[in-house]
Amino acid sequence: MTTELPGVGQPPRRRLRTGTLVTALTATFALLCCGGGSAAFFLTNLGGERDNLVSNEMTCEQDHKVDVTGDMPRMSDYGDSQLRNAAIIIKVGQEMKVPPRGWVIAVGTAMQESALRNLANSTVRGSRDIPNEGVGRDHDSVGLFQQRAGWGSVTERMTPSYAARKFYEKLLQVDGWEQLSLTRAAQKVQISAYPDAYAKHEDTAAKIVNALAKGAARTVQIADKAVCDRASAKTIAASGWTAPVPGGVGSGFRTRSRPRHNGVDIAARKGTPIHAAASGRVLVARCDPDHNGRRDCDVDGYPNKGGCGWFVDILHAGGYLTRYCHMVQKPLVVPGQEVKAGEMIGRVGSSGNSSGPHLHFEVHRDRDRSSAGAIDPVPWMRQRGAPLDGSA
Structure with missing residues (x-):
C-alpha cells in the first residue's frame, strides 16, 4: 500500500x-x-x-498614521486600553521612521510580555505616583515590554512611549531584523528565557497593526516608501x-x-x-x-x-x-x-x-x-x- x-x-x-x-x-x-x-x-x-x-481586516491605504486618542477598533481578545498601548507603540515607530515590519514585531513582543498592558511590579503597584494596569510576573520587570533596570528608571520604563523607543533602538541594531521571524527578532532584543513564546503572536500582531494603521502590515518597503500589496x-x-x-x-x-x-x-x-x-x-x-x-x-x-x-x-x-x-x-x-x-x-x-x-x-x-x-x-x-x- x-x-x-x-x-x-x-x-x-x-x-x-x-x-x-x-x-x-x-x-x-x-x-x-x-x-x-x-x-x-x-x-x-x-x-x-x-x-x-x-x-x-482593514484595506491597505497610503496614509498609515495611527490615532492614539480616537476610538479603538473592537477586537475579541484586546480591550480599549490595550489597543491604545499598541497604537502608542506604532506611533513611536512612525516617529523613529522604523518600517512597518518593526511595528508588527514590537506589538507582538508586547503582546507576549504584558498582553499590551502597562504592568508594574509589586513595589510600584503600591505607589500612587506611577499609573499602571496590573502587576507582572517578574519582580524587577515593568512596563509594556517588561524591561528590567538596565533599560531606564522605573518611571521611564512605565512610560509606554519610552519603553517602545528603547525596544526599537535595540531592534534596529539587529542585523537583518526585517527578514527574521517575529520570535527571532524579539528574542534578539529581549533575551527571554522562553525564546519561542513570541511566535504565536505574529499573525494577530499583524492584524492589530492593520486595524490601527490602515493596513500597514500589508506593505513592503520600496524606495523608502511603504507600498501596499507588493511582496x-x-x-x-x-x-x-x-x-x-x-x-x-x-x-x-x-x-x-x-x-x-x-x-x-x-x-x-x-x-x-x-x-x-x-x-x-x-x-x-x-x-x-x-x-x-x-x-x-x-x-x-x-x-x-x-x-x-x-x-x-x-x-x-x-x-x-x-x-x-x-x-x-x-x-x-x-x-x-x-x-x-x-x-x-x-x-x-x-x-x-x-x-x-x-x-x-x-x-x-x-x-x-x-x-x-x-x-x-x-x-x-x-x-x-x-x-x-x-x-x-
Whole structure:
C-alpha cells in the first residue's frame, strides 16, 4: 500500500474544529494533483470561501498614521486600553521612521510580555505616583515590554512611549531584523528565557497593526516608501509574508471543474526559484510517490505520473502551513531546517501529476496537512500583502 501526501485534490473530509491538531507526519490520505491538459495555465474563477480569519481586516491605504486618542477598533481578545498601548507603540515607530515590519514585531513582543498592558511590579503597584494596569510576573520587570533596570528608571520604563523607543533602538541594531521571524527578532532584543513564546503572536500582531494603521502590515518597503500589496520573492511584507514566485494564478482553489484542487497553480518557467512564503520550520522535503508507488520525481509527470513530485511543507507561526509542489529537482531544504521568509527552497518544475512547469501552492491552518485544513490561498495571501497574482 502506498503512503501518499494528504490534502492535495482529495474530497474534503469533515472540517476539524478550530484548534484541533492533526499529527502531520503520519497522516495517510489519497493524492491527486494538478493534472489535466493545460488546465494549470488558463485563468479561472477562483472557488472556495474567503478565509474568515482575514475577511474583515482593514484595506491597505497610503496614509498609515495611527490615532492614539480616537476610538479603538473592537477586537475579541484586546480591550480599549490595550489597543491604545499598541497604537502608542506604532506611533513611536512612525516617529523613529522604523518600517512597518518593526511595528508588527514590537506589538507582538508586547503582546507576549504584558498582553499590551502597562504592568508594574509589586513595589510600584503600591505607589500612587506611577499609573499602571496590573502587576507582572517578574519582580524587577515593568512596563509594556517588561524591561528590567538596565533599560531606564522605573518611571521611564512605565512610560509606554519610552519603553517602545528603547525596544526599537535595540531592534534596529539587529542585523537583518526585517527578514527574521517575529520570535527571532524579539528574542534578539529581549533575551527571554522562553525564546519561542513570541511566535504565536505574529499573525494577530499583524492584524492589530492593520486595524490601527490602515493596513500597514500589508506593505513592503520600496524606495523608502511603504507600498501596499507588493511582496514577492525576496521582498517581505510587514506581515512577514511574501509570494513564493512571481506570476499569475491559473487553476484556482476548488473550482467547479476541479473541486478537489486544494491549492492554486502559479505559472512560471522551469527553474524559476521558489521562495519560502514566510519564516518557519520545514516539515517535509521529499519525492511524493506516484499512483503506482514509484518515486521517480526527476522525470516530468503527466499523464504517466501522480502525486506532488518533489515537494516541501513548511510550518509557520500561528499553526499555518504552506506546501510547494512539482519542483524540478530535490528541494534545497531538509526536514527540521529553519528557513527565513523569502529564502530559496527549490525551483519550479513539472514533477508528479503536472501538465507543465508551474508551482502548485497551498495554505493550511491548524497545523492540518490534510484537505480539511486547506484554505483558499489567494485572498489569504493578499490580506498579508503578498498577492499571488502579482497585482498591486
